[in-house]
Amino acid sequence: MTSSGPGGPQDPANHQETAQWWATPPTGTDAGQPVVGADPTMLNYGTAGAQYTPPAQAFPPAQGYQSAPAYQQPVPPVGYSQPQQQQPQFAPPQPPMNGGYNYAPPPSGGGGKAGWIIGLVVGLVVIVGIGIGVIALTSKDKPISPLGDDKKKAMDGNYGMDKVGNACSLIDPTVLTKWSTTSKGSPEHSETKPTDYSGGRLSCTAGYSSQSSTSKYHTNEADISLDVNFNSAYGKPDYDSWKSYDTGTTGSGRSSGDVTGLGSQAYWHAETRDYSSFTVLDYTVAAQDSNVSVKVKISVDRGSGETITKDDIAQIAKDQVQKALDGLRKK
Numbered sequence: 001m002t003s004s005g006p007g008g009p010q011d012p013a014n015h016q017e018t019a020q021w022w023a024t025p026p027t028g029t030d031a032g033q034p035v036v037g038a039d040p041t042m043l044n045y046g047t048a049g050a051q052y053t054p055p056a057q058a059f060p061p062a063q064g065y066q067s068a069p070a071y072q073q074p075v076p077p078v079g080y081s082q083p084q085q086q087q088p089q090f091a092p093p094q095p096p097m098n099g100g101y102n103y104a105p106p107p108s109g110g111g112g113k114a115g116w117i118i119g120l121v122v123g124l125v126v127i128v129g130i131g132i133g134v135i136a137l138t139s140k141d142k143p144i145s146p147l148g149d150d151k152k153k154a155m156d157g158n159y160g161m162d163k164v165g166n167a168c169s170l171i172d173p174t175v176l177t178k179w180s181t182t183s184k185g186s187p188e189h190s191e192t193k194p195t196d197y198s199g200g201r202l203s204c205t206a207g208y209s210s211q212s213s214t215s216k217y218h219t220n221e222a223d224i225s226l227d228v229n230f231n232s233a234y235g236k237p238d239y240d241s242w243k244s245y246d247t248g249t250t251g252s253g254r255s256s257g258d259v260t261g262l263g264s265q266a267y268w269h270a271e272t273r274d275y276s277s278f279t280v281l282d283y284t285v286a287a288q289d290s291n292v293s294v295k296v297k298i299s300v301d302r303g304s305g306e307t308i309t310k311d312d313i314a315q316i317a318k319d320q321v322q323k324a325l326d327g328l329r330k331k
Contacts, residue, residue, distance in 0.1 A: 157231065157291025159328040161200050167191055167226060170324040171296065173206035175316050176222035179300050179308075180208035199230025199291065212303030218278055221301040226324060231291040239288035242295055243267050246284055262321060263289030270310055281308045285317040292328055296320040 164170065167189040187206035194200035204226040212218040229238040246269040247256040253273060259266035266287035273280045279302055286295035296317050302308050 158330055159230065159290055159292040159325070160330050161191065161194070161202060161228070161230065161328065164191065164202060164327065166204075167202035167228065168204035168206065170202070170228070170327040171204060171206075171224065171226050171320045172323065173204075173208075173224055175320070176206070176208040176224055176298070178312070178316075179222040179302065180210040180220050182209050183207075184209055194230060196233065198232045201230070202226070202228035212278075212306065214305040215277060215303045218303040220303060220306070221299075223299045224320070225297045226320070227293075227295045228324060228328065229293045231293075237288050237293045239265070239286060239293035239295075242286050242293070246286075259285060259287070259318060262318060263287035263294075263325060265289075266321070268314060268317070270314070272310075277304045278302060279304070279306075279308060281310060281313065283310065283313040283317050285314070285321050287321050287325065289325060292325070294321050294324045294328075296324070 168187040173183075173187055184207040187204055189204040190202070192198070192201040205223070207221065207223040209219050209221045212220050227238075231237055247267060254269075254271050256267060256269040259268050262285075264287075266285065269284045271282045273282075280299065281302075282297065282299045284295065284297045286293065288294075298313050298317050298320075300308055300313060
């Protein structure tokens, strides 16, 4: 079957006749030369053995520039074997439960019991609070002793200070006129009322003075002091500490002993101090009975050559302690 022309018969043995216009180089083009003015995608360069030449570059490479050589994998030495890496073993993390919070729900079955216990505790607290409030309102004017009945036993007794307005009324300071005749001034006194912790205290000091009969440069003096301490809710009677202090030190000019017939127990202590132009004698008598401790101290200062009789002072001090006990005794 043959044909001629675009629509006529063609001879299949003649390939020139089967070539199409887009596969035929333009007229005037030598074989082996690039086709000018033709679309390379539409040309058959296989015909006549033509080779494709890329277009010229817009910018030539810089002088001295060398492209980087292609990377080559280093060749290991003969006999080398690359060690095998062990993959770490781990358990994949578990996704959190309940929206990102690892919350363990409380065990079931005990909610009712726990709620019952909590309610009971709250109820007890409320009841205790109400009770404390009632006690505070009903006893706000009544001080509560921390010792209760023990406090009453420790502080109550046969003696009290309710009827004592001036502690100096418990003794007679004028007994000092035996040694000196002129009062130094009004006696000083103090009265401390008892509390839930303290049984109360009383004190008095008085003194007299006069010119020495043996020395115009010396003044004779005589002083008396009274201390009354009632038993407190704590500790021992003050009598114990007085006796320990007064009789605990011995030496030249010091002496002490027990006194009978004065309270439940009593002691005396004397101390004489001699100086070049005068002599001082301190004499103390203290007694303890029931819930009270009483101490009287007399100090007499006499000029050189003037005698002091310790027995006279001892009897006066003892009499003053007895007077104080009588004034403190409850009727």
